[in-house]
Amino acid sequence: MRLQDLCVAPIPPGFSLPEEVFIHPGAGDRLGEVASRYLNPPLLVLSDENTRKAALGPMEKFSRAFSGQWREMVLSGHAHTDDPTIAEVMTEGRGIGGILAVGSGTINDIAKAAATRLGVPYLALGTAASMNGYASGIVAVTSNGLKTTLAATPPRAILLDTEILCAAPLELTQAGLGDLLSKPVSLADWWLSHQVEGAAYSELPGRIVSEAIDSILAEAAGIPARSPSALETLARAVVLSGVSMVVAGSSGPASGGEHLISHLWDMQALAAGRPLRLHGAQVGVATLITSALYQRVLSIRSPEFVPPRLWEAEAERIGAEHGPLAATVLPEAEQKHRLAAKRLEFLRREWAGIRERLVSFGIPSPDRLRKPLLEAGAPHTLAELGVSREEARQTLLNARDIRSRYTVLDLAYELGVLPYSAEEVLGESGV
Ligand SMILES: [Zn+2]
Structure with missing residues (x-):
């Protein structure tokens, strides 16, 4: 065919x-x-x-x-x-x-x-x-x-x-569904990186x-x-x-912030010598988290933007947060940080229009995304992945560092949703 x-x-x-x-x-x-x-x-x-x-x-x-x-x-x-x-x-x-x-x-x-x-x-x-x-x-x-x-x-x-x-094995098929679940959220991330950083x-x-x-x-x-x-x-x-x-x-239409969360879980597992979990199982759960993050971000009409920190302070944070992975992560994070001031200026100016367009994507809520996972019997909780709540909070905060690509994980920092509301976002995601 x-x-x-x-x-x-x-x-x-x-x-x-x-x-x-x-x-x-x-x-x-x-x-x-x-x-x-x-x-x-x-x-x-x-x-x-x-x-x-x-x-x-x-x-x-x-x-x-x-x-x-x-x-x-x-x-x-x-x-x-x-x-x-x-x-x-x-x-x-x-x-x-x-x-x-x-x-x-x-x-x-x-x-x-x-x-x-x-x-x-x-x-x-x-x-x-x-x-x-x-x-x-x-x-x-x-x-x-x-x-x-x-x-x-x-x-x-x-x-x-x-x-x-x-x-x-059923878990492989369920993982396939989990990998596809990210599409409506990652498409929004792709459009966002296009707006903010000029990605094709x-x-x-x-x-x-x-x-x-x-x-x-x-x-x-x-x-x-x-x-x-x-x-x-x-x-x-x-x-x-x-x-x-x-x-x-590029992988843009199928891979946004949820994939960065999954990739960071993989990198941590490999560094610790632990077996990897199925990619799509992780992506399914991570998509519920980024969907909840989008709901938060898009509820903000008049944000108080958070100015970027100096790179030296960011590098120190990355050294502390990523431990043995810090040296690997730093070049990607630095590349993204270079545009931080320019990005913020753009967001300040254009937020109303960006927000409106992102709303028009109709990003499904965590509950709507959870439904097919439940019907498929696919993982939809951190417990099923063997990830603790604290690990998930850390990953939500740090996954943006591993790739220069701009996603909702970055936007949430610039709007002041992260790091302070990470715990609430996890709660709202229902994972
Ligand atoms: Zn994938």
């Missing part, structure tokens, strides 16, 4: 996007046929111990069709998308004509990064609708402890076999993905029931969310 057939809005030509997407029962059985269309042997098949098992049927058929023309690398189920792992895959992939990613978030990201660096095409056989990165032109990678994104080339084709997706912005990415995300939010109850129709709707939405990022030229 052509990508355009998945989408009600026109996808403009000229973007590096997958040419075909197959979302149906038995889509995995087309692996050999699709691989021979887009990839030249020898191929490297990348999976992990869990995803390899999930795709056993399609892999058997593929291995018969590509007999002797492929080799495989099966990573541990705990692999991360980081520089050493990408380098290992590149070494294993020397001389290959393409990579076949058999897995979901981590495997797809590692394959996309390695294929881009090796200059070879890749295909994605997704084993779970757990995140929105399949079609995207970026990879979320941990580089020297900092969670960041790298530009990378999307797969030539994506196969999402609804039979495999239905059999995937257009309405098209929102139009590409909105109908598909609204459909899966309406069908969320089908997720715990493993309904093939709900899984198909979810798969379509995660693919189009990735497409929206390609068309936007």
Whole structure:
């Protein structure tokens, strides 16, 4: 199926996007046929111990069709998308004509990064609708402890076999819904960064993905029931969310302050040697928090703006708050701080119009966003993530430091909502 057939809005030509997407029962059985269309042997098949098992049927058929023309690398189920792992895959992939990613978030990201660096095409056989990165032109990678994104080339084709997706662990599917939940809030953040800092912005990415995300939010109850129709709707939405990022030229339309909160949780876990929680599970809960923050911020008609502190004082605060991560975080925070005075002047002048436009986005309340999470049985509380209230308060206060991108987390400081009302915001979010 052509990508355009998945989408009600026109996808403009000229973007590096997958040419075909197959979302149906038995889509995995087309692996050999699709691989021979887009990839030249020898191929490297990348999976992990869990995803390899999930795709056993399609892999058997593929291995018969590509007999002797492929080799495989099966990573541990705990692999991360980081520089050493990408380098290992590149070494294993020397001389290959393409990579076949058999897995979901981590495997797809590692394959996309390695294929881009090796200059070879890749295909994605997704084993779970757990995140929105399949079609995207970026990879979320941990580089020297900092969670960041790298530009990378999307797969030539994506196969999402609804039979495999239905059999995937439920928590992965629930995480896919959580990752998509952020869209109405992150779109507002993206527009805000466009206004305040001149980031590129257009309405098209929102139009590409909105109908598909609204459909899966309406069908969320089908997720715990493993309904093939709900899984198909979810798969379509995660693919189009990735497409929206390609068309936007950044992760802006799908990644705002809630993603910074999730990324900081990941960075803290990695620094402490703890296992990572599912990205989408964190994003779902973090979205309830940023939604509550938006409700607060948008209730302020005549703010008393808080002037920026001197960088030296900010650097000291970051050193104290981020501990072992401070050195990693400082350059991003400094970049953002450089524009602080200019930003404040702009906000003072334009707040009435900015507020009015942000209100027109109709950012859903925490209660409205919680409904699909509850229907899907997905995490909606800090307790389900194993995050204490105090940890969440700290993360809400400090997540803005890890990336130069402007979000509601920054705006809340400039309007004086943070740091003082952090506890109340958490209360209002209901997490
Ligand atoms: Zn995400």
